[in-house]
Amino acid sequence: MKLSSRIALSVTVVVPLLVLGAGALLLGLVNRDLRGQQDARLHDRAAAVLPAARALLTADRGGRPKVERNQSRRILGDALDSGVRVVAADGSVVLAGGPAPADPARLPDVPGGPVTVREHGDVWRVLTVRVDGPAAGTLWLIAPAAADGPQLAAVRRRVLLVSLLAAPVSGLVALGLARRATLSIRRLSRRAAELDPAAGAAAFAPGRSRITEVDELATTIRVLLTRYDEQAVRTVQALDTAREFSSAASHELRTPLTSMRTDLDVLAAHPDLPAGERAEVVRDLRADHARLEELLTALRTLAQGDLVEVSAFAPIDLADLVADAAAETRRRHPEVRLSVQGPAEVRVFGWESGLRILVANLLGNAVVHGHPPDRPAVVSVRLGTEGESVLLTVADQGPGIEPSARQAVFSRFHRRPDSPGSGLGLTLVAQQAALHRGTVSVGAGAGGTGSRFEVRLPLLRADAPTVELPVQLALRRDWLAGDRS
Incomplete structure (x- = not known):
């Protein structure tokens, strides 16, 4: 059923019920008003006949029939259409006339306001008045309650008529209004x-x-x-990433897999290979395996960066991440001279795993490429703030990078000829900097020696709401495909 039809049907049912309810309330109020008017008339008539009733009782006690008859006529005339009953103190009935219950015992004995008396389906309003004086007695004024019945019946008929008319009229009006109201829907x-x-x-x-x-x-x-x-x-991005992952993996893994197959063929074809040559082939296999594992890990990490959700971002202490990465570098490369300078706490809003990758790859790149021949690397790490940004610098004393090649080092699979890496380390650094609304750049080190990498990230401000997430899902991120436009 349509909403407009439901509204019309509901109104068709409810409005007549409301009219009937209002009519019942109105009937009660009208009945109360009519009864109040009838009671007021009884009081007025009682005040009018009370002197005559007192004179009637006095004449009855004094044995004066003529006066008694005159007062009786006067009382009946003043009572109009009400019934009258006058009883002396000894219980003798002095006057009884007009409409009244057949059984006088139903009349109340205690004086007071008008009360309702019922007898055989008839309803009466009875006012009891005590007559004081030398000849005491009781006066009753009786009015049929049904005297106001026609007025109540007329109100009742009108209420029923309005209820019957309200059902179709209210239904049609409600249907029209409901259709008008639901037009926008x-x-x-x-x-x-x-x-x-x-x-x-x-x-x-x-x-x-x-x-x-x-x-x-x-x-x-x-x-x-x-x-x-x-x-x-x-x-779509996930599908593109999956396709690019498989494409890049199949392309980049072809060389190490081919080399490994060649070495395995050599081992299989020459079981009596001398120990020295066999050890050299095994070293090549291990090196290709390590390169293969590193390449797959880097591709997986790059794909994770392309698909990271905003829910992964939270306030992060970058100083702790730098300290952890420096400790891990010292553990794996004890010969490296590594120094770290910076405050105890620098907070940013970011992806913890991505920031760990960024710092670890910068330090790893400095350890591998940032040293002179036959000398251990000397790496300097500084962490600080500049305005609304966090500045992380990693400097080394290696051969440095030519100005013409500095932008290319962040490209996918860019490697020096003698590099043992996958060519994705600095690509991951650039990816994470972009995901965190930051930048990464490379220049010459102090005195023009070595390389100096600078990463700038937005500083987490106390007055900045955390709902301002650094990742916008509408932004195209396809670092795995090599397109960062």
Whole structure:
């Protein structure tokens, strides 16, 4: 059932019930008002007949029939259409006339306000008045409660008539108003049904309807479409990354695998190979295996950087990461002279695994390439802040990098001829710097000797809300494919 039909049906049922309820309340109020008016008339008539009733009781006690008859006529005339009953103190009935219950015992004995007396389906309002004086007694004024019945019946008929008319009229009016009110929803539904999934959120731009609920629904649909577009982009990136990973792996692994197969063929074809030559072949196999393992690890890490989610970012103490990386470098390369300078704490908003990769690869590159021939590397690490940025510098005293080749060192699979690495270490550094909205550059070291790498990252400010994430999913990130546009 349509929403407009549901609203119309509900109104058709509810409005007559409300009218009946209001009518019942109105009948109660009218009945109370009529009863109050009747009670007021009884009080007025009681005040009018009370002197005559007192004179009647005095005449009855004094044995004056003529006066008694005159007072009786006067009382009946003043009582109008009300019943009257006058009883002396000894219980003798002095006067009884007009409408009244057949059983006098039903009349209340205690004086007070009008009370309701019922007898055989008849209803009476009875006012009891004590008559004081030389000849005491009791006066009752009796009025049929049904005297106001026609007025109540008229109100009751009108309420029922209004209820019967309210059902169809309110239903039709509600149907028209409901269709008018749901027009914006129907338009929004048609727009959503006609939407091309390939167009995405950009094609869904409904105008403002000035109806809060409809505008909120349209906004929700746009948000869902935007999230769908973002997820679709992420899915495409994931597929592209998977394809590039397999392509790069198959291309770059061909050389070490071919070399390993050649060495294995040599070992298989010459089981009596001299021990020295066999050891040399085994060393080549181990070197190719290490290169193969390093290449796969670097490709996997590069793919993780391309697909990292914003939920992985959090406040990080970069000083701790630098200290840990320096300790690990000293453990693996005890011959290296490594110095670290910087504050005890420098906080950034970033991906912890990615920042560890960045620092570790910078130190690893300095250890491998930053030393003169036949001399251990001398590496200097500095960490500090400049304005709103964190500055990390790693300097060495190696042969340095020619100015024309400095930008190329961050390219994928760029290696020096004598480099034992995969050619992806500095690519990972550049990738992580970009993911953290930072930059990385390389220049000459102090005195023009060696290389100096500088990484700048945004500093985590105390007044900056953490919802300002550094990664935007809409940004194309395809470092694995080599395209960083």
